[in-house]
Amino acid sequence: MTTKITVIYDNPVDPESFESTYPRAQVDLARALPGVQSVESSKVWPKEDGSPTPAYRMLDLSFPDYDTASRAVTTPEAGAFLASVQSAATGGVRILFSDVEVTL
Template identity: 35%
Template structure:
């Protein structure tokens, strides 16, 4: 089972500034989190053309629950968490998930 942290970003005051900061500063910072086995993100687009609930969502994946717990307690995660206030002007929601395959 994969364990992940999902980070949902609200629409920022200045999307171009968010994108630049996220790519140049936040991703390299978050990539240092110990035990990280995958890290992807993307901007959201609603299927029906309406405004999506989130501007972007990032997924930080860990192979085991122990890796997730170690990451959450690490100084690298604290640094990345503190950095969020530097660019996430639209707010942010974070949660963990234990992923299960829905297909065979």
């Protein structure tokens, strides 16, 4: 069963600074993780009333299974990626492992 690691970035203190480094520091490092099959980046739409969104961005990393994902996060590549995530996530971050149950 496919396993997905989802990185949920909360609203950064300085969105412009976050955006200036995000593609290189987050997406490119995620692509370098051993065993990763796909990387999907998404940005949360702003609320129409201008209030803060519950999250700012998400980064989904797909692996063929849980064991592959678990091994990937123990590598030097993951160390670089996770250090970059922690540095960039000035508003907070959540990282989830999940089984993909349905793919259409």
